[in-house]
Amino acid sequence: MNADVKRWVERDGPRFLRQIGAKEGQELLDFGSGEGHYALPAAKVVGRRGKVYAVERDDRLVVELRQLLDEYGISNVVVIHSDSPVDLPSDSIDIALCYDVIHFADQSGRKRIYAEIRRVLREQGQLSVYPKHRQNDEPLMELAHSDLQAVIREIECEGFVLESKSIEELMHDDYYNKGYVLNFRKGDRAECPA
Numbered sequence: 495m496n497a498d499v500k501r502w503v504e505r506d507g508p509r510f511l512r513q514i515g516a517k518e519g520q521e522l523l524d525f526g527s528g529e530g531h532y533a534l535p536a537a538k539v540v541g542r543r544g545k546v547y548a549v550e551r552d553d554r555l556v557v558e559l560r561q562l563l564d565e566y567g568i569s570n571v572v573v574i575h576s577d578s579p580v581d582l583p584s585d586s587i588d589i590a591l592c593y594d595v596i597h598f599a600d601q602s603g604r605k606r607i608y609a610e611i612r613r614v615l616r617e618q619g620q621l622s623v624y625p626k627h628r629q630n631d632e633p634l635m636e637l638a639h640s641d642l643q644a645v646i647r648e649i650e651c652e653g654f655v656l657e658s659k660s661i662e663e664l665m666h667d668d669y670y671n672k673g674y675v676l677n678f679r680k681g682d683r684a685e686c687p688a
Contacts (some may be wrong), residue, residue, distance in 0.1 A: 495562070499531065502665045503566075507535025510664060514622050514677060519543040520588035523614065525607065526550065526595030529558040530571075531665045536591075537568045545570050547587070551577035587614045593624035594666055597637040601648070604636075608652035612680060621654055621678040626666060631673065642674060647686070655681035 495503070511532070516522060518541040524533040527548035536546045548571050550556050556575050563571055574580065590611045596604050611621055625645045627634035637645065646656055658677045663670055 496668055498670055499665065499668050502531060502670070503534045506663075507532065507665065508538045510662065511536055511539045513662075514589075514675065515620055516540065516589055521545050521547070521586055523547045523549065523582070523587045523590040523611070525590060525592050525611065526598070527559060527573075528552075528555050528594075530562050532591050532593055533559065533571050534562060534566060534568065537563075537571050540570065542570060545572060547572050547574055547582060549574045549576055551575070582614045584613050585616050585619075587611075587619055588616055589620045589622060590615060591622050591624075593622075593664075594626040596623065596625060596645075597627040597635045600636050604648065605652060608649060608654070612653050615680055617680065619680055620657075621649070621680075623649065623676045623678070624664060624673055625676065626671075626673055646676060649676070649678055650681075651683065651686035653681060653683045654678035 516536060516539045520540045521544060522536050522540055524536060524546060527533045527550045530548060533546050533548040540546060548559060556573060559573055599607060628637040628645055629639055629641045650656060655678060656676060657679050660675055661672055662675045663672050
């Protein structure tokens with residue numbers, strides 16, 4: 495683990511997650527958790543009374559995440575080796591993170607992700623999105639032609655209401671990066687074109 499990641503996991507990550515609304519005792523979903531850059535600090539924030547569900551599809555990253563959990567002695571993270579938040583009860587999650595992950599899915603895949611996250615979120619649950627690799631932010635893969643407004647509109651069409659948008663310094667891969675963080679609450683489905 496490099497110095498930036500260590501500082502993020504131990505100091506800056508917990509501070510950032512508290513700033514977006516994570517609290518002790520909550521249930522948090524980290525969708526596309528990778529090697530745990532958000533799951534590890536989230537485990538510290540939610541504490542022993544809370545739980546973090548880290549969903550990751552990549553075998554190698556699942557192994558790395560489990561090793562880091564052992565190394566840090568963290569026992570309140572449940573690793574789910576899958577590409578969707580399976581086996582979680584409806585209305586059970588307080589905060590869901592989709593950080594630097596939605597660019598991997600095409601539009602229909604993103605709709606399925608948002609629908610499943612909406613299902614598992616509690617009534618006042620929050621979806622927090624870091625839409626990296628969209629147009630004007632190192633465009634890549636499925637978001638390369640989507641601007642920030644298009645990403646917001648797409649998520650709102652799936653039953654979420656944008657509550658806040660901010661530029662934050664956060665972890666991208668193994669280094670600090672400034673990027674937009676979008677925080678949504680569950681709401682009614684917006685009128686959207688088919």
